[in-house]
Amino acid sequence: MLSQLHIIPLLPLLSAAYLILAGRHHSRRVVHHVACMAVGAALLVSADAFFFALPALVESGGLTDVVGTWFASGDLRVDLALRMDALSGLMCLVVTFVGALIHIYSTGYMAHDEDYARFFAYLNLFCGAMLLLVLGDSLPVMFIGWEGVGLCSYLLIGFWYGEAANASAGKKAFITNRVGDLGFLIGMFLLFRAASTFDIPAIVDTARAGSATLTATLWWGQPVAFWAALFLFLGAAGKSAQIPLYVWLPDAMAGPTPVSALIHAATMVTAGVYMVARLGALYLLAPAALAVVAVVGALTALFAAVIAFAQNDFKKVLAYSTISQLGFMFVGVGTGNFAGGIFHLFTHAFFKAGLFLCAGSVMHAMAGSGDITRMGGLCRKLPWTTWVFRICWLAICGVPVFSGFFSKDAIVTGAFATEVFGPHLGWVGPAAGASLLAAALGTAFYMSRLYFLVFTGECRADPHTREHLHESPIEMVGPLLVLGLGALLAGVVGLPSGWPHGDLIGHWLAPAVGRSLEVSSGLEWRVMAGSTAIALAGIGLARLFFGGGAREPARRFVAALPRLVAVVRGKFFVDEIYQGLVVRPMRGLSRLLFLVVDRILIDRLLVGGWAVLVESMGRLLRLLQVGDVQRYLAVFAIGLAALVYVMARPATPSEVKIRVEGRNLAVELSDGEARPGKLDYGFDFDGDGREDVLGPTPSASWSYARPGRYRLRVRITDPQWNTSRTIERSIDIR
Amino acid sequence: MNPAAHSASLAEAIVFAILGAGVLAGGLMTITRRNPVSAVMSLVLSFAALAGLFATLSAHFLAVLQILVYAGAIMVLFVFVVMMVNREETTPVARQGLVMRAAGVLAAGYVFYRAAWLVGHERTLPLLAASATPPVKDFGTVASVGALLFSDFLFPFEAISLLLLVAVIGAVMLTRHFHESGPRVS
C-alpha cells in the first residue's frame, strides 16, 4: 500500500465521480459519509506514507508511483507518474488534513442546502485534482491538477449559479486563471525545448547542473531559464492571485464559505508558491526571475493590505488578506528562501482556513450576511468562534508564540539576508523585506479592525437577527478548534535555526529545495523585535480607531481625506481598468466577428451561397427535362454517333519520322496499332491537294523540285469503316 | 461460297430485290402516312414481304409465324385500336424540338452508314458471304425448331408463356373503366 501513491488522489476522485452520478439519490448521511471518508482515507494513506515510508527515501527522491504511460510520441514519453518527496509529501498532508476538516465543517454549514451531493462531489473532485497537482512528477501531470483545481474553483464559486453574480464570479476566476495558464504552458514548452523532458526531477537536475541549454540567451539578452521561470510565474500569479491577476479572488467570495476556506486560502491559491518551490533550482539559475517574483510579491502584499483597510464584507477582508499573505510567500520563494515560503504556506493554511471558518460561523449566525457594519459584540453569543478567531488573528498579525510570527519572520529575515541576487539586484532583498514590514503593519491594522468591529462593542444588527445569534453546531466548531490549535502551535516546525529543534522544516525540505541560508542571530533578533513592535503598533492603532466597536474616529478620517478613501474603497479601480482595457475590446471584437464573419460570411455567403448554387444548377438542369421521350432518344442517338465517330477513326501514329537530305524527303509513320497493314496512306507532298503517293505502306519519299516551305499532308484511311485522319507537318526545303 | 449456287442466284436475286423493296417501301410508307389506317396497311405489306424474305432464308417456321402472328394478330390489334382512336393529325411530324429530332435521325443515319460500309467492305468474310443451303436438311422447319424449343429452350419457352399471360392481364387492367359501381371491363 505504501508505494501505491495513486490511491491518494484516486479515492477522492472516485468518490466525486460516484457522487456526481448517483449522489442525489442518496440521503445526506450517505453523501457526507462517502465524501468525508474518501478524503479521510486519503489523509490516512498520506500520513502513513509520510511518516513511515518517506523518511527513509527522502534523500533519494522519495516515493514514486507510475500508473501508466499517458502518451508517447516519437522520443517523447509522458507517464502518469506521482512522486512524494519531502516537499510534495508535506503539501499532501496539508491538503488532505485541511481538506478533511473542511469536509466535516461543510456537513454543518451546507446542511440546509439542496445541492448537498453536488457540493461534496465538487469538493472531492477538488481534493483529487489538488493532490494530483501536488504529487505529479512531471509538468503535464501537474498541469492536469492545475487545470482541475481551476475547474473546481469555477464550479464551486458559481455553486449557487441561480444568482447571475455568482456565475460571473466563477467565470472571472476561470478566465483570469486561463491567462495565467497560458504562461504556465509557454514556460513548460520552453523548458521542454531546453531539457528535452517534462519530468520535474530531470528538469531540476538539469538546472542544478547549470546546463548550457538553460543558460543560453533567448530573448532580450536573458537566458532560457529566465523566460521559462518568468512565464511559469505568470501561471503562478494567476493561480495564486498576485498582481496583475489577483482580481478574481475577491469576487470568488461569492462561493460558499467552506470553499473559500479550502480553495482560496489553504490549498489552490498556494499552488503557485508550491510550483516555484518545486522548480526552485530553475529559478536560482535566473536571479532576474527571482527578483521579479520577489518584487511582485512585495508589491502585492502591500497593495492588497491597503485595499483591505476599506472593505466592509467579512470575507472580502479575508480575501485581500489572503492575497497579501500570498505576497509574503512569494517574497519568501523569490529570495531563494524556499523553505521559508513553504513554512508560511503551512502556517497560513491553518490560521487562514481558521479565519474563514470563523467567518462562516459568524455568517451562519447572522443568517448569511457578511456585512461587518451590521455586526458587533458577537463575542458574547459565539464564544468558541471568538476564541478561535482570536488565536488566528494574533497568528496572522505576527504576535510572538503564535505560528504566524515565526513564519513571517522567517520570510522577512530571509529577505534581508538573501544572497541569491548579484550586485545589480542586490537591492531587491532589503526592499522586499522593508515592504513586507509595512505590509505587516497593515495586516495587523485591518485584521484588528475586523476583530474589533465584529466581536467587540455593541451589536449593530437589527433586532430580529440579534435574537437569532447562536453558536454553530459541533460539526462546525470542531474543525474550528482543530485549526485554532494548529494556528497556535504550527510555528514549532520553523523555529529559528539557532534555537533547539530549530528549523525543522528547513532541514526536512532540504533534499527537495536545497539548504536554508545561515542567518546571523543578530539579524534574527532584530527582525523579531521589529516585527513584534510592528504587530503591536498595528493592533494598537486599530484599537484607537475601532476599539470597542467604535466607528466615529474612522468616519472623521474618511471625511478628512475623502478622495484617498474613495480610491482605496474602489480597490484602486483595477477592475474598472481591466474592464475598459481588456473586456470591452474583447466584447467588441467578438461582436464584430459575429456580425461580419458569422452573419455575413458564413451564413450568407457560404451556407446561403451553396443553396443558391444548388438551386441555380437545378434550374439549369431542369431545362434538360423536356418530358419528350423522342427527344431523349434523339440525344441518345447523337451520343452514339459521336462515340462511333471517335472509335472508328484510325489512330494517330505514335511517331512521325521526317528525314530531309537536300531536296529529298523521306517520311515514315509508325503505327502504334496492333493491326498493321490494314490502313491506307495517302501522302500529299507538294500541297496541291492531290495525293502524290497512295498505298498501304506507312512510308514514302519524294524529291522536291524547288526549295521552299511545303505543307506535308498524310491521310490515313481505314477502309473498313471508311474513316480517315489527316496529319500535317511543315517542311522546309533548302 | 459454293460456285454451284451461282447460277440459281439470278432468280434468287430478283426475288430478293422485290421482297426487299417491298419491305423497305412498306416501312417508308408506314412512317410517312398521315392517315393511321394507311400506315397500318403499309405495315402489313411490309410484314408480308418480310415473311417472304424469311422464307428465302430457309426460316420456314418463322415465315409462317410472321404471317400468323405479326401480320395477322398484331396488326389486327393495331387496326382495332386505330379504329377506336382514329384522329387525323394536322401535322404528322412533331413540332417541338424538331431540330433535335432531326439531328437524332441524322446521327442514327450516320451510325447506320458506317455499319453499312463495314458490312459492305467485309462482305467477303465467310460469315457475310454465305448463301449456300444450310447443312442440316430440315433447317428451319417446325419440327426441328420445335425440337429445340422443347429441349434446350424449354425454360424460356415456358417463361414466354408466362410473359404473354402478364401482357394479357396488363392490357386488361390498363383499359378497365373505373366507375362508382365498381370496375367494369370495357
Added chain:
Amino acid sequence: MPTYAYILVSLALFFVGTAGVFLRRNALIVLMSVELQLAAGTLALLAFSRALGDQRGHVFAFFVMAIAAAEAAVGLAVVVSVFRTRRTTSLDEVNDLKG
C-alpha cells in the same frame, strides 16, 4: 443471296423505324415504327442463323416475336388508356414529366 445483303436490308429497315420513332407525333405510328425495328432485328438474326447453320437463331427470333406481341398489346392498352382521359394520341400533349 449472300448474307450481307440481308444485313444491309436489316440496317435500312431499322433506320426507317428509328426515323419514325424520332419524328412522328402520333403514338400509334410510333408504336408501329418500333415494330419495324423489331422486325429488322429479327431479319438480321435469321440471316446470321442461316450463315452459321445454327437454329438457335430461329429460337431467338421466335422469342422476339412473342415479346413483340406482348409489347404491342400492352403498348396499345396504354395508348387507349391515355386516349380515354386526354382524348389525344399526340405525343406532344403527353409531356407531364416536363420540367
